[in-house]
Every structure is written in C-alpha cells, then in structure tokens.
C-alpha cells in the first residue's frame with residue numbers, strides 16, 4: 541500500500557511540473573494540485589491514469605476535467621483566501637477540492653444527485669467543507685450570492701445571465717467555456733459596475749455540455 545502511495549506522490553509531482561511546463565504560472569494553483577490526491581476522485585479501475593493530463597469518466601456520461609483545464613480555469617479565476625466561489629458542475633468534486641485547498645469558501649451545484657452525494661462524502665472525508673447542492677447551476681445560487689468568483693465546468697452554448705448578476709460589484713469574475721459540441725472558447729467576465737462587464741476570450745477547450753432550460757442567448 542505504501543508503495544502505491546509513493547508512486548502516486550511521485551506522479552503528482554510530475555503532473556505539477558508538466559502543468560508548469562504547459563504555461564501554468566500561479567504557484568498557489570500548482571501547490572493545491574500538488575496536495576490533492578486526484579486518484580481518490582476517480583473510479584478504482586482508472587486510478588493508474590489519475591496523473592495523466594487527461595479527462596476521465598466518472599459515470600453518468602460525465603468526466604473529471606483534464607488537470608490542465610482545472611489549472612487553467614483556476615488560474616483565470618485566481619481565488620484569494622476567504623473569497624466566496626460558486627462552481628457550476630460539481631462532478632467528481634476535484635475542482636471544488638482545489639478551490640477549498642486555496643482557501644476559498646466554496647459553493648458547488650450539480651444536476652446529478654448521485655454525483656453530488658458521492659462528492660459530498662468524499663470532500664468531507666478529505667476535510668474540505670464545500671457547500672454542495674443538487675440543481676440547475678445555470679440559475680446560480682441566489683441565496684448565497686454575490687460571489688467573488690463563479691467557475692463553470694461544463695460548456696454553455698449561451699451565457700446564463702443569472703450568473704453574471706450574482707457576481708460581486710465590482711470585481712466579481714466568471715470563468716465559463718462557451719460554445720457548442722464542436723468546441724468552446726474559455727471566456728472570462730469581470731463585473732466592473734452594476735451593469736458593466738469586461739469580457740475576454742481565451743483558449744479553445746472541450747467540455748461536457750451544461751444542460752439547462754435557462755441559458756439565454758448572449
């Protein structure tokens with residue numbers, strides 16, 4: 541058993557070096573990834589692949605995001621200690637763990653009950669206190685808004701406007717991949733005033749779709 545732990549620890553360090561080589565610069569992000577046992581968020585049969593820079597199936601046709609994607613989105617969000625962050629798409633709970641590890645107060649919404657329950661248990665067993673809820677994340681989490689950051693881990697064809705309006709004024713930021721099944725553009729919105737937003741478009745990615753009735757055209 542100790543042998544396996546050591547192998548995972550070594551692979552985790554190699555993954556962090558790989559992410560750095562691929563352009564991730566934020567040391568707090570890399571440190572968090574360097575601390576979290578990704579193999580625990582993956583089904584036992586696939587654990588050998590836990591530290592490859594790949595998305596992996598987690599059941600219900602969903603995936604744990606590729607480590608580079610997690611690092612990239614988290615770097616764009618740049619959550620500070622004590623900030624309140626909403627994640628849309630809890631999935632395996634790994635991204636939520638990264639945000640907790642960085643000292644954020646984490647809220648996360650997942651539409652699949654089974655994934656939410658499993659992630660809740662896992663996160664608690666690892667000592668992370670994220671607040672999880674089952675529902676449509678496109679509606680955000682009104683009662684707990686405003687958020688310093690919102691991170692969407694599934695692809696939206698259109699921007700869910702509720703999310704923009706749950707960002708803190710000023711300075712709240714939303715990181716969301718926008719596009720259809722053929723690919724998505726990572727998009728960062730920063731709320732600069734009550735009805736003012738600054739938008740930047742970044743790299744191309746491929747996520748599982750955000751499934752919602754609420755997404756409205758931009």
Ligand code: SAH
Pocket residue numbers: 602603604605628629630631632633634635636649650651652655675676677678693694748749750751752
């Ligand atoms: N952040 C996750 C990635 C999971 S994949 C991780 O670290 O593992 C994206 C997740 O978004 C899937 O679990 C999917 O079920 C969920 N999802 C899709 N549409 C959603 C919606 N409208 N509201 C909440 N979750 C949604």
